Amino acid sequence: MKEKHPFDDFGINLFSENIMKERLPHPIYEKWKHAARKDDALDRPTADAIAHAMKTWAMEKGVTHFTHWFQPMTGSTAEKHDSFVEPGDHQQAISRFSGKSLIKGEGDASSFPTGGLRATFEARGYTYWDCTSPAFIRENVLCIPTIFVSYNGETLDKKAPLLKSIEAIDTQATRIVNLFKDKDIKRVLPMVGLEQEYFLVDKSLYAKRKDLMHTGRTLFGSMPPKGQVLKSHYFGSIPSRVSAFMKEVNEELWKLGIYAKTEHNEAAPCQFEIAPLFAETNIAVDQNQIIMDVLKKTADKHQLACLLHEKPFDHVNGSGKHNNWSLVTDDGQNLLEPGDRPHENIRFLLFVCAVIQAVDTYPELLRMAASCYGNDYRLGGHEAPPAIISICMGSHLEEILMKLEKGNESLETNVDTTPFNIANLAYVPKDTSDRNRTSPFAFTGNKFEFRMVGSSRSAATTNVILNTIVADSLKSIGDELQNYKYIDDIRKKALAICQDILCRHKRILFSKDGYSQDWIKEASLRGLPNIECYVDSISALTSDKAVAMFERNHVYSKNELEARSEILYEEFVKEVKVEASVLLDMSKKILLPCLVKELKFYTDAAHSLGVENAYYQKKIKRMVNLLNSFDEKYHILKHALIDRRKCHNNEEKSKYLNAEVVGKMKDLRCIIDAIEEQVSADSYPVPTYEDLFTSIQ
């Protein structure tokens, strides 16, 4: 018998479009398609029929429960399981799943942060089926992607605004494409491919570090002297234990219909990356949430711990989530595809300029969207872009854009784009953009890659902002273009619009080394914002400019934005508080006793020798000094943390913690790292960086 191939199970846990087509009466399937395209609302009998088919399909696979799977504003996912079982006649159990249960669920919103959107007397929240993202089975539960809204209809999650932002950009991009006389195009959708970086460490060592367990990162630990050697060593092959883990991750993802494609070692020890094939934004964001969950749960099965934190280890590269983004029409044209002759491709140039205008008008919003407290340790750190937003178009396209800005008649450049000739490979096309890994927002061939996004974050907010700011930019362009009737006039006007945009926004274009100190100076001369701390970027969300832009595009209301910024401040306060408390706790209960014991060991040894021994005296003195500094920094941090209580609200508190506590944690950490170097390896009470980095071999 032929052995089973993992691809044979591709999509078996996904209630995909194909399965719907197969299992639903054709008119029902058609109605669902119209609803998914937002042409029509779903009626009750259609919902009933889909619910029944979904239940039957799931039950055939042994599933007993369903859940309305949603993405609260914390950025994680949430679910409440209900079983299909209902009492039938004669005390028999029957299964039932109605269209009503499929479409709408009612949950207690009070257990999720709402940022003040919900008064306690109306604690109810409702989940509504997102029929554009397929249901799937995880751990024997049928998961139905849903949005989550309050009793008053305000959005309480990350998915609802994402869907609205997709609609906004779809409307504006389609309008422009239609103006360019491509009349049959009905939809333009943003496509997203998310590369996810993560670290793996041995679970038993992870369990010995409370900081890793409770905060996701090491709050102290010094780089082994062999650090650099370790780094280059790990760039090689994937350890077999990790291969087994990746195999299972891939198989699980394939079953869910996710095209997990690339996997490789990253630059840091124990760091890896997984990237599925790009998909419609809504689906890509859902898939990324599923991938993060599958990574964590599969790691656990393999006695590993998967760290999704942006900076689990100091002095080592952090982890990001690269958001590859493009705009694709319903007949498959990528509007960001430059083609062979980009200088003549006016529609392409116009869409690129729309993005340039959007990014330069709202850099603070993008900075905020990509960030979180953990990402502050990564941005501007080792091998990560700084907190300044800039766009790298690559030298060839930048040259074309600069000619356009100057009003040159011909946009042709001297850049050689003829294919390479490599050995016996017949045709190796050359990209129109060179790779610049130091840019936070780079044009990479036929898409933009936003590399600033933190690895632990939901990718939803990033895409809500990206879609909406580009929609807004396209809207102003469309308003100008719509006054022209003939294609030649439209093309001429489009070039004039591009020229105007480039004159006003070329400062955002930067194709050189984004990691260099010179760039920080130059960016400041150009007037580009450099918001170093995440907490200072949160206010961008509620600025008058942002509120007007989001309201104009029907994505967020002012209330919804204020609620979100409140939640972000609250989250920041919680995270710093937990970190500082864990650090204080580990310091007092584990590290201090270790240092005292070690000191006693040396004083006893010195005493037993009975003579003045220069080495021991020196060592003891150093340790006593460390003990004193440790005690001092410990108390400074402790009191700084307590003093947060004097602040009146979360915004004040988070700014206080950022200014007064974060730095003091670093001060204490420096002493702890110095202690690690003084204490013998046998006595050091927690796994060191070296232990962790070598743990998965």
Ligand code: ADP
């Ligand atoms: P890398 O940047 O590491 O070289 P790839 O070029 O393989 O990676 O692509 C990274 C991600 O970008 C993948 O998820 C891929 O599917 C996605 N991607 C490729 N083309 C597009 C596109 N047109 N729109 C959106 N994402 C895309």
Ligand code: MG
């Ligand atoms: Mg990439």
